[in-house]
Amino acid sequence: MKVSKAFWYRLGSLALILIIAVLMFIVGRGHTLYVDNKTFETPAGTFEALYRTDVYVSESSDEMQQLSARERSAFKFMGQTATLNIEYRTVKNGEKKQAVYKLRVPYGLDGIVINVPALLAGQGPDIYMYEFVSVSDVAPAADAETVVTDEFSVTDI
Numbered sequence: 275m276k277v278s279k280a281f282w283y284r285l286g287s288l289a290l291i292l293i294i295a296v297l298m299f300i301v302g303r304g305h306t307l308y309v310d311n312k313t314f315e316t317p318a319g320t321f322e323a324l325y326r327t328d329v330y331v332s333e334s335s336d337e338m339q340q341l342s343a344r345e346r347s348a349f350k351f352m353g354q355t356a357t358l359n360i361e362y363r364t365v366k367n368g369e370k371k372q373a374v375y376k377l378r379v380p381y382g383l384d385g386i387v388i389n390v391p392a393l394l395a396g397q398g399p400d401i402y403m404y405e406f407v408s409v410s411d412v413a414p415a416a417d418a419e420t421v422v423t424d425e426f427s428v429t430d431i
Contacts, residue, residue: 305379307331307356308387308406309339310346318401321391325368328361329390341390354379360390377403 309329314321323343330338331349339347349356358375373394379386380399385406392402 301353304350304352305356306385306406307349307351307379308346308385309341309349309358309390310387311341311390312344312346314389314392314402316392316397316401318397319395321389321395321397323391324394325363325365327363327390330359332357332359346387354381358388358393360394362390362394 309331311323311327313323325343327341328338329341329347329349331351339349341347356377356379358377360373360375361370362373363370375393377388377399380403383403383405387404387406389402389404
């Protein structure tokens with residue numbers, strides 16, 4: 275059985291595509307990481323916002339972001355892990371503390387929100403990490419008035 279040259283070219287092309295796919299999976303895709311310094315209420319407790327927080331995501335090309343209480347900032351990065359360098363003060367003129375966290379981003383989440391007060395309190399990822407849902411993605415309230423447009427038809431005239 276003689277194998278043609280075209281078969282080897284096709285096999286080589288398929289192998290190259292598979293290698294590129296594996297490399298892209300390892301490298302990961304781009305993520306938007308939202309870091310907020312807001313008071314966060316959960317069944318596990320209430321986590322009060324910090325006075326001032328300086329956050330730097332080492333895998334991001336963005337600079338350090340300063341967050342006051344009730345603020346949120348966004349970072350863009352590639353890959354499945356992000357290292358957060360956090361410098362924070364709980365009160366004005368208080369002692370500046372520093373913490374470093376290495377976070378693994380779940381595959382199913384697109385826009386990830388990290389709540390800094392819950393993270394610093396030592397809570398698990400199911401508490402401090404959740405998916406960002408924009409206001410336009412939220413369904414309208416069930417008690418909203420529905421507009422009926424088929425009340426009259428052309429044959430009623």
